[in-house]
Amino acid sequence: MPQYSVFTNEYDVDIVQLLRGRLSKQKTDEAAKLADSLGICREERCCAEVDIESDAEMAACCTALGELISIDLRYFEMAEMIDRLKIDEEKKRTILKNAVEYSKYCISSASLSDSLKEYFAENRSINLEGYIRFRLRDRLEIWRAAVDSAIDDELDQSGYSELLSFLDALSILDGGHDSVTVVLNPDTSCTIMNEYSDGSGSSSKRIRIDCAPGNCEGALGMLRALSPDRIALVDLSFGACEALKRRLLELFTVQ
DSSP: OOEEEEEOSSOOSOHHHHHHHHHHTTOSHHHHHHHHHOEEGGGOTTEEEEEOOSHHHHHHHHHHHHHIIIIIIHHHHHHHHHHTSOSOHHHHHHHHHHHHHHHGGGOOOHHHHHHHHHHHTTOSEEEHHHHHHHHOHHHHHHHHHHHHHHHHHHHHHHHHHHHHHHHHHHHHHHOSTTEEEEEEOTTSOEEEEEEEEOSSSSOEEEEEEEEOTTOHHHHHHHHHHHOOSEEEEEEOSTTTTHHHHHHHHHHSOBO
16 A cells, blocks of 8 residues: 655644645545544654555545645745844734735645646655745745735835824924825825814814725815815825815815
8 A cells, every 4th residue: 555755844833734634624535534544654743644545545635735735834935935034023924914815816726736646656755845945936936926015015004104104294394274284095095184273372283084995075075174275285096096186186275
């Protein structure tokens, strides 16, 4: 009876548990038999042994292993990519979470299952990280692109937050009830900032209003209530807020 082994030297995972979980999702007799017969080789949880007696069992094993690689191990590969960044741990966790979200649209394992069948036709053991890095370079590039997108998001968000804080400060310096600052955001929301006197002559109050995405009339209503003499418009929407921008130019003095 042919015996096959699946192992890792780098991933801190229980291969037997992961593979058994993937097999149990198939709901077939062949997968159930393999899940029951899985064993630990060399007394290490990072290595699994399985006896395969038929083509149907091999298909079940390769399907489960393909899902393990595409879904479970992508997390570890992307985490390693992100761990090289010189940023704080909280940002790393945020980037990893977003990278996993991006990569979920590219986790198909059907073609990978066929490749694994071809591999096992000539080999009785598979080192997971070696297989991924030498035979699945296209998939690694997809994961790397997901990480890059998540990094870009984090940098954009950090810079955007800093810019809003800066604009908030500028609205105070600009001062007075005669002017407000309106920031058009990429998600079609807008931010209205202003400062006005409380009537005592010795202090002032700051206003910051975040209008919901797409709520053009709500934003205009807020501005009508403030009735500014002029609006300092900052367009960060990349064209997403063109309708609101046109209305602002029609209804107010915009600089």
